[in-house]
Amino acid sequence: MTDIHRRLATLRQVMAEQEADAFLVSNAYNRRYFSGFTGSSGVLLVTPDEAYIVTDFRYYEQAQQEAPDFTLHKQTGRMEESLGELLARVAPRRLAFEADHVTVAAFDRWREAAPEEIEWVPTEEVGWNVRAVKDEGEISLLRRTQAITDRAFERFLLEVEPGRTERELAWRLEVILRELGADDVSFEIIVAVGDHAALPHYHPLPGDRAVAPGDQV
Numbered sequence: 001m002t003d004i005h006r007r008l009a010t011l012r013q014v015m016a017e018q019e020a021d022a023f024l025v026s027n028a029y030n031r032r033y034f035s036g037f038t039g040s041s042g043v044l045l046v047t048p049d050e051a052y053i054v055t056d057f058r059y060y061e062q063a064q065q066e067a068p069d070f071t072l073h074k075q076t077g078r079m080e081e082s083l084g085e086l087l088a089r090v091a092p093r094r095l096a097f098e099a100d101h102v103t104v105a106a107f108d109r110w111r112e113a114a115p116e117e118i119e120w121v122p123t124e125e126v127g128w129n130v131r132a133v134k135d136e137g138e139i140s141l142l143r144r145t146q147a148i149t150d151r152a153f154e155r156f157l158l159e160v161e162p163g164r165t166e167r168e169l170a171w172r173l174e175v176i177l178r179e180l181g182a183d184d185v186s187f188e189i190i191v192a193v194g195d196h197a198a199l200p201h202y203h204p205l206p207g208d209r210a211v212a213p214g215d216q217v
Contacts, residue, residue: 003137004069007034010130011046014096020121021092022047024083024110027101030127035067043079044070045086052090054082080106084113092118100124145182152176160217166191166208169217193217 011034015023025031025044035044035053039062042055053070055063056079063072075082087095095114097107099122111120134142156173164172169191177185192202193209197216211217 002069003135004034004036004067006135007130008046008051008069011126012048014123014126014130015046015048018094018096018121018123020094020096022090022095023123023126024095024097025127026106027098027127030098030101030131033127033131035070037063037067037070039063039066041079042075043083045073045083045090047090047092050090052086054079054086078109080109080113083110084115087114087118091115094119094121096121096123096126098123098126148177148180148182152180152182160211162211162213162215165210166193166196166204169211170204191217 011023011025015021023044023046025034025046028040031042031044032038034046035051037053037055037059039055039059042053042059042063045052045054051070052073053063053067054073054075056075060072060074063070073082073086095118097110097120099107102110107120111118152173155176156169159172159176160169170189173189173191174185188203190202191204192199193211194215196202196209
């Protein structure tokens with residue numbers, strides 16, 4: 001059983017607990033976790049026996065390559081229209097969805113496009129709770145990620161010297177991370193110099209500060 005199969009099995013257990021016939025995944029992080037699809041647009045519809053991915057023409061080939069366990073339902077118009085078509089075909093009685101992610105406006109559009117007889121079942125933190133328990137593949141990636149981070153920080157310390165600015169140093173750290181094999185950074189890198197270092201979520205101001213001898217960084 002692959003990691004994706006195990007994750008879908010766990011999601012289906014949640015569906016059973018919710019007495020739902022299908023689960024609609026719209027959160028981008030959960031969409032990638034349960035399917036492997038890395039595109040920026042799309043939703044998943046998971047039933048006890050099937051798994052569908054709805055996305056637009058930009059991602060048809062990518063979705064088929066990255067999410068081979070999912071049946072592609074091509075989005076040809078607005079997302080709610082294509083989703084409504086799929087829901088009419090699958091015909092779930094109770095449909096669980098990520099109420100803590102979808103906007104009121106998007107939910108209203110989904111419901112208007114879907115068959116009226118569907119009962120929408122709101123859920124919260126389902127993806128978060130499933131993702132909190134790491135599988136062997138994730139643990140391996142975490143170890144690799146930490147090793148890259150450790151090596152990057154060692155190299156970065158050699159870059160910190162008087163005259164280098166906050167923005168310049170933040171960019172250098174990102175470059176080093178990518179040179180060592182990182183695909184991306186989890187969040188914007190913060191480098192704060194002098195009294196700026198007291199600001200936990202500091203963002204460089206115009207004319208960002210350069211390191212001076214004796215500065216805390």
